[in-house]
Amino acid sequence: MSVVTIGVMFGVFAALALLLVLVILRRGNRATENADGLLIEEARRVQAHQDRVSYNAMTVHSTSPTMSDLHRRR
Structure with missing residues (x-):
């Protein structure tokens, strides 16, 4: 080149x-100018919070995120 x-x-x-x-x-x-936009933003915020709680390491693996994969296989 x-x-x-x-x-x-x-x-x-x-x-x-x-x-x-x-x-x-x-x-x-x-800022959002109408109530529909505010409701959509609130619903997305609530859904994101629920996802963070539902899919954290403790819930998914029943272990803390610092445990290794080798420890879980035993």
Whole structure:
């Protein structure tokens, strides 16, 4: 690869990174404007909490996460 090709490649990467930063900054941290959106956000938050409780290491393996696989096989 020539130096020009590498320069063009990094230029494209930089342009994409800049575009992504601008899109994220433009979105900002806007609040949800209607009750439906708030209800959806609350339902997702509750579901995420339930998943964390249901699928933690103690529940799935009946052991703490520091125990090795060799210990569980015995």
